[in-house]
Each structure stands twice: as C-alpha cells, then as structure tokens.
Amino acid sequence: MILNLASIALLLAGALFFLAGTVGLLRFPDVYTRLHALTKADNLGLGMLIAGLALQAESWVLLGKLLLIWLLVLTASAAASHLVANQALARGIMPWRR
Amino acid sequence: MIPNLASPGWAVALIFIPLLGAMLAFLLPRIGVTLGLLAAVLTAGSVLPLLPMLAAHGATNIRIGGWGAPLGIELSIDGLTMAMLAMTALVGIAVSAYATCYLRPVPSRPDGQPDLQQRHFWPLWLVLWAALNALFLSSDIFNLYVTLELLGLAAVALTALSGGADALNGAMRYLLVSLLGSLGYLLGVALLYHAYGTLDLGLLALRVGDETVTRAALGAMTAGLLVKTALFPLHFWLPPAHASASAPVSALLSALVVKASFYLLLRLWLTLFGDLDSGLATLLGVLGAIAILWGSIQALRQARLKLLIAYSTVAQIGYLFLAFPLAATGGAVVWGAAVYLVLSHALAKAAMFLTAGSLLRFGAHDRIADLDRVVHRLPITIGAFTLAGVSIMGLPPSGGFIGKWLLLQAAFSQGRWGLALVMLAGGLLAAAYVFKVIGYAFTPAVVPHQAGLVPPTMEWTALALGAGAILLGFAWPLLWPLLEIGMPFGALAPDPGAAVGPWLGGPRILAP
Amino acid sequence: METLITPGNDAWVAVLNLLLDGLLGLLLLWLAWRTLASADLFRAIVLFIAFGLVLAMIWARLDAADIALAEAAIGAGVTGALLLAALARLHPDRPGTQARPRGSDAS
Amino acid sequence: MSSLYLALALFLLLTLVAGLWRVGRGPTAADRMLAAQLFGTTAVAILLLLAEAMDSPGLRDVALVFALLAAITVVAFTRRAWQPERLPTSEPERLAERAGGAA
Amino acid sequence: MPDTRSTSVPGTVRARALPAGPGPTARLILLLLLAAVLVGLATAVLSLPPVAPGLGAVVTEHLPASGVEHPVTAVLLNFRGYDTLLELAVLWLALLAVWSLTPAPLAHEPTANPMLAALNQLLAPLMILVAGYLLWNGGHAPGGAFQAGAVLGATGVLLHLSGRRLPRAVDGWPLRLALLLGVALFSLIGLAVMAGGAPFLTYPPASAGGLILAIEAAATLSIAATLAALFLGGRP
C-alpha cells in the first residue's frame, strides 16, 4: 500500500517535471536556457517516473531494463546538451543576458 | 519428357535464377556482364520446361513453404501466366543481348572494365525480370503488391540509369506515380483482406460478393493499376520516362513493365471483379478509345523518334482497354484478343525502341527529320522498325492484326460502331507516324552523318523481335489452346465442371 | 493494488482510452499536414520526427508492438539522421557565418 | 492503477502537443531540435506507462529502442545540418541567430 | 571572395534538377482521383463487417509447426516467408538504385569530438547488444530481424557521424556481400530444401527454428548494412 502510494507520488512528480520542462522550453528566452529546462524533464521527470514504475516491477530483469532506459536517456540528453551548446557557441550565438 | 515432379520447380527457378544472377552480378561487377547474360539465358530457358507440364497437367498451383492458401502463399500457372512468362523471356533475352553492345562505351576500353552504366544495368534488370516473373506467377494479392513494389522500384532505377537531367526528371515523376499506384492497390488489398479474411485470389474469388467494400477495392485497385499502366489521362508520366531512359531500358519499360500492371488488372478483373456491373468497363473502354486517338496524334506530332515511340505506347495501351466493354458480351475470345495485343505490342515496341537506340547510336541524335539515308546504312535496323510498325498498325499478318481483327469483330457484332471507328482510325494514325519515320529513312542525306558503329548484334536482335511480332500473326491456332489452359477467361466451357481452374479454387498440386 | 480499483474505474479507463486514441489520431493527421505544408525544410524534418514518434505510439496503442518497434528503430535511428544529412547536402557548404557577415550587412 | 497510467500518458501527450509550439516558432534550428529531443523523452515515458496500463511488456522494448537511439538524431543535427560553416536554412533564422538566439 | 560563385552554381543546378511537375490539368485529375479514392475508402471502411474474419485462428493453429513461438515471426519468416524474402530484395534494390545514381559524397567530416567518442564507446556496444537481444526476442516476442537490423544500422550511422570509416579492405566485395547476405541466404535455404523434394521454402520441422534464426541473423546484418549505406547516400 505504501509502495503504491509512493509509486503514485513519484509518478505524479515525474509528470510535473515534464510539465516544467515543457513550460521551460516554451518560455525560456534562448537556446542555452531551454537546454537547461530540457534536461530537467529528461533527468528528473523521466527519472521519477521510472522510479515510480520500478516500485511496481515484478522482476529484477524488468527493474534493470527500466534503469537502463533511464541511463540511456540521461546519456543522450547529456550528449545532446553538450553538442548543441557547443555548436551554438561555435556559431556565435550569444547567451541571453537580462 | 521432363519428369512431372521437377516441373513446378521451374516456376520457382523463373523467379530465383534472375534474382541470384542479379546478386552475383552485383557481388562480382568485374564479370557482371557475363554473369548477367548467363542468368538471362538460363531464365529464358526455364520457361521451356513449363510448357510440357502445362500441356500435360493443366493449370497448376504451387504452395510455397508447403502451407497453401489461406495461410501461405501460392504460385499459380495457367495459360495466361505462361503467355506472359514467355513474352518476358523473349523480350528479355533479346534486350539482354542488345544491352551488352549498347551499354558498352563506343571506343572499347582496353582494360575490360565494364562501364558504370553497364555495371548497374545488369543487377537492376535481372531484379526487374525476377519481379516480372514473380508477378505473373503469384496468386496472392499481398504478394502481388510486393512484386509490384519490386518491379516499380527497379523500373525507376533503370529509368534514371542513363543519367541525364531528362532521365532524372522522368524517373522522379515515374517514382511518384509508381508509389501512388501501389498505394491505391494496397488500399484495395487491405479492404479485401478485412472484408473476406484471405489474400489468396482463388479463395477470394469464391468469397467476394457485390458489396460496397468490393466495389471500393475495385475502385482503389483499378485506379492504382491504371496509373501504372498509363491509361489516358494518367499517361502523362510515361512519355518523359520512356523516352529519356536508355534504349534497352525503354524497350523493357514499354514492352514489359506496363504490361505487368495491365496483366494484374486483367487478372483481378477476371477472378474478382468481372461480375460486378459497375459501369467501369464502359469507362475503361471510353478512356481506351481516347487514349488511342490522343496518343496517336501526339505521336504524330513528335519530332524525336523516342518520344514518338513512347506516345505510340500510350495509344497502343488504349487498345487493350477496349477489351473491357467488349468482353462483357464478347467473352473469352475478346480477352484472348487483348492478350494477343499485349504480346505483339511487347515484341513490336521492344523492337522499335531497340531500333531507336541503334539509330541514336548511328547518328548521335534521334530527330526524325534528320534520319535520312539510314535505310542505306542500317537496312536491318530500319527493316526491324518496319516489321514492328506493321504490327503496331495492325496490318496482316502480324500479331497486332489478329488482336485488332478480333476486337473489331466484337465491336461490329455488338454494334459498337464508335469503338470500331476508333480502332480503324488508330490504325491509320499509327501508319501515319510509322511511315513518317520510314519515309525519311529512304531519302538520301542532306546532313552528313557522323556514323558511330552499330554492332550487328544490336541490329539483329531488333530484327528478331520485329519478325516475332509478325510471326505471332500465324500463331493463334497454337497460342489460343495454350491461353485456354486453366480457363483464365472463364466461359466457353460446355460442362461447368471443366470451367473451374485453380484460380477458382480448383485442384491444387502439392509441389514439387 | 486491486483495492485501488474503484467501481467506476472501468468507465474512466474507457474514457481515457478514447481521449488518448483520439488525441493521438488527431495529432498524427495534424503533423502529417504540417509536415507536408511546411515551407521550411528543417521544420518539416523535425515535424516528421515527431510524426514518427506519434506513429509508434499509435502502433503501441493498437497492440502491435512489432510494428511499433520497427517504427521506433527506423524513425528514431535512421530516418531523422538521413533527412538531416540530406538537408545538409541540399545546401552544400556555403562559407559565411554571422561571424563574417556578407556584403553590406556587415556594417 | 491503470486509469492513473492512462491519465498520466494523456497528460504527457498534452505536454508534447504544447511543445509543438516551439517547433513551429523556432527561431533557431537548435530550438526546434531541442523540442524534438524532449518529444523523444516524453515518448519513452508514455510508452512505459502504456506498457503498464495495457499490460503489454513488448512496449518496454519500444521504449528501450527509443532511448537507445535518442542521441543519433541530435548528433546528426550537430554534425551535419548545423555546422558552423553552414548557413541556417532560412533568413529569419539567420537574423535570430545573430540576435543571440532569443525568441 | 569566392562566395558569390559558389552560391550561385548549386542554386542553378538545383533549380534544373527539380522535376517540373505535372501541368494544371494533370494536377486536377490527380486531385479528383485522390478525392475519389478518399470517398471510396470512407464508404468501404464504413461498410466493413464489424468483425473481420482474418487469419488469426489459422495462424495460431499452425504456430506449433512453424518453429517459432511468436505469431508475427511465424507469419513473416515461415507462413509468408516468400513475401519477406522479396521485401528484403526490395531493400537491397533501393540501395542498388541509390548506388546506380550517384557516388557517395566526399563527406568533409568536422573535427573529432571527444564527447562524441565517449558517447560512441558507451552506446555502440550497447546498441549491438540490444540488436542481438531484439533478434533473439523475435522467436517468442515482438522483435526480429528488421528491428535488430535497424538498431544495428543506427549504430553504423552513429559511428559514421562521429567520423569512423569503413576500412578499404571491407568496402569492396565484403560490403556488397553483407548487403545481400539476407536475401541470398534466404533464397539459398529456400532452394536447398527443394533438392530434398520439398516445396520451395519448406523448412524441415525439426530444424525450422534454427533455420529461421540463421536467416534472421543474416537479414539483420544486411538490413543494418543497407540502412547505413543508404545513409551514406551513394556508392562507396
């Protein structure tokens, strides 16, 4: 029961981070800041969601698979952020200043 | 006599010899031409053993994987299939021989390295051949779709092979049209499968009824195949594609590829849709009639030989569709006439495109008005063009004459004067554009020609095809009994039991 | 876990299923239309990538995991990269960035 | 539980729809690309939820493949389409980049 | 400054290479055709019987004899293996078409990137592993040659993007062999059983599972090679 409740809470929190990521993507002013928002969704949103699902997992294999998925997304997002930010700088896009 | 048991294997060989040949030619491009030619000879030869089998046992179904319909896929051979396979073999072997010379660069290379075009031609063409044979043999509507895709893609690639900007444009348009056509066909397949739960033509024939879904499938499949067959007004893609491809490819496209989609339409019509009284037959007939006139007039207006021949194809396709309204009361013989036209046009049009290639090679251009003196320098080539032209015009005793006579006979006996008139006018217009070319060929040159070398192989293959189109005129008594094996056209049979061929769920032979 | 399932749950599931499927379907059509209509090739590519994602989800919803898997592999792995590479070839290297602006813009 | 999964999936799908605005808006190619990247992650999440809700374990493999291949598109983007020596694809983008990438 | 020359030339080339497109009449006809097809489709879909009979039951019935447990794989590689064989040929043909059109562009690769190298080192082995997993999975669950091949192909794309190139020794006939291994092996196995007197593509029941796995493995390699080669966009 507690497991269930924790799971639900994690799922909801994950969804919230996705929302935050999207809002960030829409509202933030430039590429660099949007990248920041994006990683929130990738890392935390998906992480919490997967954690929530993992609590329900019936086998270790499943757990491992879920974890693998999260790690992969993390890697991808890190690489993406790095590459895009790098390239943006190389192209001379100035970071946003207030 | 070849043992019966081995015979169905030849049908499989017809698909896999060219396919394996294509792979080998691709894998070992240095000897690609040799391998390609070898595969071509073997493929054409594989048609022969099927004839005695068909004669002895009648139409045969072959269960691939041993499963049989509805679970698995079946191949099916009847007289109609056999005729199409033989046509492909004849044209295929001639074009193969021609291509070895045509695609070779004019100053022969010392290192023996085949030209780039030649190198890609062989795998593509052999895949095309495999696709054609697979299409003619298949009796499963989804498998037919796959073969259609294979065929279309190979044809597009071959069109683009000559590399010019025109060829690329033509190929691009051809690709879109081909995909669109396939999509229409696939839609029909999906509808039929959902409604009747099987993909096998024979089983479908037993299950389809006059329902909305059948009509929708009829519409979708017919539309898709009409686009691919280039019936007026869906012909717009054909002249640029067929005229800009290299000559052997044009010959293949006009003679065989267009026929494959027509064959499929015919097959569907004969097995599934023939009984629907949809008015579509009349529409097809009218479009065919317009195609004859429009295509012929356009052909007459062309200044370039290959475009003329390509528009002639548009017109000749029109004749095929006249069979649809006429067969409703004319019966099996009218379909036989259509098949006859398919065969004779295949031989004749291949011959024409091959001669166009030789002329192009000879004079480095294909402007009709500057073709003078060719008859002196390339008499065999112009002779081949003339023989092919005789069949295209429908003059006796060519294969084209037989087809047109039978269609005319049906039109007259049914009182369809309009169609008869169009056929006669089409013949005259065809004569006009054929002799437009031949006339110039007799006049002595005003412009000096820079003569390239035309090897005898190129001339003789075209002549053989042209002569074939003429000889076909005498072959009706031989061909008609063959065509009737398995009763692909239904009817005619006095006792109802005999009318049930394998296409209608008849006896199935477990192969081999 | 079973206890969480309330009597009204089935109805909820049905409604949610309907909403999900409807939204996916509409999204697919809209994406297809925007992809074709977009004049900017790059935007069209991104929309097409999204189209692939939605399509995979639709296959998933139709319980066709095989096709969803294929769509995922092709759509995410090759198609996007292929289109982007093709775009790069359509616009062959043209020297000039905003670091070295061309012509009169510079001043 | 399955209604919760479905509800969450629906919610995530809605955020994806909202994200489409950024694809349309740009202004730089990278902005659009980032949105696509977010969609990928969202799709992974949705597929995992659906796998639970529909009791269809095969869908986790779909999610796995998405996660595995998520990096490729963006690598292709930065290595091919968005190279420094190449111009952006359209005039407004050029202006946007020069303006510092701000929307 | 070389800009002006180099900007104008590709533009004109592109303008000429674009297809002119059908005229207004043809366009209208196409539109009408499309409309007709849509209307036909709508009516047909509306008239479909509520429960499509389908082949599901027949497939389930014969599943034990197919050599695999997953119905989709059974249909694709056994019951309707011939279709799949031809589809593999279509894929190869697509590559053949691209190769016949143009040589691969000389990709001027941007400078090596340490981040990418790290990514490769992490992802590439994992991708190969996943491809293997998917291939193995095909026997009893969603997965199979195509999916595995696509993942493997994506690996190739990723490696290519990070500047790895095929060694010269491999990009000749070994590459070509890899490209058609799937369809070739499929055909040869299909033909080989004919020598034993069975119909084309009839696996002996005892070895069906193994043969299917072998074919799938070969197909995976071919699909991967084809997809990666298509990404290159021309013959090597």
Place this chain on the structure above:
Amino acid sequence: MNGTFWLPMLVLGSSLLPGLLIFFLAEDRSGIRTLLNLAGAVAKLLAVLWMLWGVYNGVAYEARLPFLPGLDLVLRVGPLSLLFVVLSTGLWLLTTIYAIGYLERSPHRSRFFGFFSLCVTATVGVAMAGNLLTFVLFYELLTLATYPLVVHRGSEAARQAGQVYLAHTLFGGALLLAGTVWLYTLTGTLEFTPRGFVSHLGETHRGSLIAIFALTVVGVGVKAALVPLHSWLPRAMVAPAPVSALLHAVAVVKAGAFGVVRLLYDVFGAEFAASLGVTGPLAVVAGATILYGSLRALYQDDLKRRLAFSTVSQVAYITLGVAIAGPLATIGGLVHLVHQGVMKITLFFCAGNLAETLGIHKVSEMCGVGRRMPWTMAAFTVGAFGMIGLPPVAGFVTKWYLGIGALEAGQDWAVYVLAGSSLLNAAYFLPILHVAWFRPPPPAWPHEHDFGPRETAWALLLPPVVTAILSVAVGLFAAAPFSPLEWATLIAEREFYLP
C-alpha cells in the same frame, strides 16, 4: 497434303524465298541476285503452267492454314485466280529481265529486287486468295511491298509520292478491313463462293449489305484507281520504269480491279448485287473514270503521266465490264484484265527505254525517236493501237465484248462511253506516234547512253518486243484454246451464267 496443297504454296514461295534471300545479299553480288530472280520467276511460271493444265482438267487446288478462330488462310486456284496468276507470273518474268537491265548501274539493287519479289508474292496471293480474309491479307501486304519501290529513288518528290500512295491505299485498306469484319459478323464465313455467299441474308440486312459493299468497293477501288481515288497513280510516276510496269500492269491496279471482280461475283454475286441496286452506281463510276482518265491524259506532256492517266481509264474497263454484269460484258471485263496488262506493260517498257537510253521523258522530246529506236517504237505503236482498240490488237477484243455486252444488258449508255473513250485514246496516242515516226530527230538527245551496237540493251529491248507480240497474238488468236478470251469464257461458263 499433296500436290493440290503444295503447288499453290510453291507459287507463293517461288518469289517469297528468293525475295527474302535477296534482302541479305551484298550489293555487288549481282550474279547470284540475277540467278535467284530468274530462277524464282521461271519456277513460278512452270508451277503456274502446271496448275493451268490441272485446272483445265478440273483439278481444284487448295491450301488451307488455320489463322483466326473460325477463319482459315485459304489459297484456292480456280479459273478466275488462274487468269490473274498467269498474267502476273508471265509479266513478272519479263519485268524482272527488264529490271535487271534497267537498274544495271543504280544503287540499292538488293533492296529493290527484294521488295520486287515480295510485291509479286503478294500479287499472286491476292489472285489465289480463297476467302476475303486472305485477300485482305495479301492486299495489305501488296501495299507495304510496293511502298519502298515507289520511294526507291529517295528524292523528296519520291518521298511525297510515297506518302500520297500510302495515304490512299492504307485508307482503302482500312475500309476494306472494316467491311470485311462487318461482313463476317453477319455471315460467319468469308469463303469466296460462285454467285456469292451473302444472298441468304436477303432483305433483313439490306442496309448493312449496301454499306458493306460501299466500304469494300471503295477499299479495292483505291488500288483500282477509280475516280476520285486515283490521284496516287500519276504521282507514283517518280518510281523507276519497272516499278511503273509493276504498278500498272502486273500488280497494284490489277489487284484492285481483280478485287472488284471478286467482290461482285464471289462475295455478293452479280445477281444479288444487282438486286441491292449497287451495280448501277458502280458502272457509272467506272464510266466516269474511263472518260475522266482519258481527258486528263490528253493534256499530259510527261509521257509516263500520260500513260498513267491512260491506265486510270483503261483499268476502269474491267470494273465497267463486271459492273454491267451481263455474261458478255463479264467476258469483256475479265479478258481486259489480261489485255490491258500486256498492252500497258509494253508501253511502260518502251517509255522506260526512252528514258534510260536517250533521257526522254516528255512527249515533246520524242521527235523522230522512231528512227533512233525502231524496235522500241514499233512495240510502242502496237501497244498504242491496242489501247485505241484497233483490230487485230488485243484491245479491240475487249471493247467489242464490252460493247455488245452492254447492249445485251440494256446499258446502251456504256457504248457511248466506250466510243468516246476510244476517240480520246486515239487523240492522245496518235500524236505521240506521229511525233515519233514522222518528225525529224533533234541534233542531240537529252541524255544518251551508249548500249553498243543495238538500239539499247537486250534486257531492255526483249521484254517490250515480247509483250507487243503477245498483245497482237492474244487478239489474233482470241479463239484459240488457252487464249485469255477462251479462258474468260470458261470462267463465265464455270462460275456464272452460261450453260
């Protein structure tokens, strides 16, 4: 399969095979080519004479090949076929000899003789056709085989003449085909039958039958050069002289005229055709053609054009004869098939000799040519007298039978046509003779060739002399057995009305 099968095939093959072989001969192999040509022609003549003997003794020769569902290709040799076969075979031998001489030094001889042989193959095919389908087949083949001969010279004028020729003949062929198919759908048979095979359709299909008659007669009328379908014939004069001989005497116009005979007697039946009311108009058209051709011939200075219009006029005699449809008129029409051939080929041979030897193409250039080329002009004179209808040359016999035949059938107007035509014939032939024999020769001929001691090459001289002698002989010995007149009478007896 016995002699009755193989003999017609031999007649066909004796020119077909040499023709096909000749196509592939190198240009300079003139020895082999001549051998093939002459061997084929002689073989054909022998085979035909054998058949002549057989038919005279009542043997029916028939070769049948299945072709279309319910329709065979049939070669059947009866008296009527034989009349035409003998004519074209005999004249072909002479024309071949003539052509060998005529084309001695010109290019494209392999091509020429190849098509030449095909042309005569088609002609004997037309003659021996046992049903309308076979007739149509050879009729179209004749068109195709003649075209390259018409454009043989390769000049722009030749090309255009070829186009005109094709436009006419293919149009005619299409109409003939339409009529044939239509007829077949009504009758279910196309076998040539004495007194026709359509009469049983009677009144029910009267309209259709009249339409079919119109279609088919126009179809063959094109080749028979009936006005107003004649205009291709004078234009085709650009072709070499042997071709003109072939067109006018051996093959093309003859095939058209023969077609009219076949249609009237073996398809519709003269009686039934008369009851349909179609023979009257046909006779009128023929009469009009006779007068029109003669009138136009009067104004031609070009010798070959004058002869061409003369042909238009003379060939219509045949049509007139069979259209009047009385027994005597029929004999007149049929016998003219032969008579006109022999006489007109003489004239064309002579015209060719003048052109080849002296470069003379126009009547006005012929002053005194009789002294330079007496043998040629003597032959020409015989032919011209025959055309005018002076006894004892063959033309007289024709006109006599036609005249009394017309009177017998109550078609008195035809006699006036014949008389008028004879006057016109005299008006355009006698001036030529006058100029040739009684005007002084010019100091130099337009373009003279030296052929040694004789007035011209023997290959050019022999054929016209032979045909001139024949023209007189068939007139003089009209009553002898195996004469064309006797033969025509035999046809009329066996196939028509006479007891």
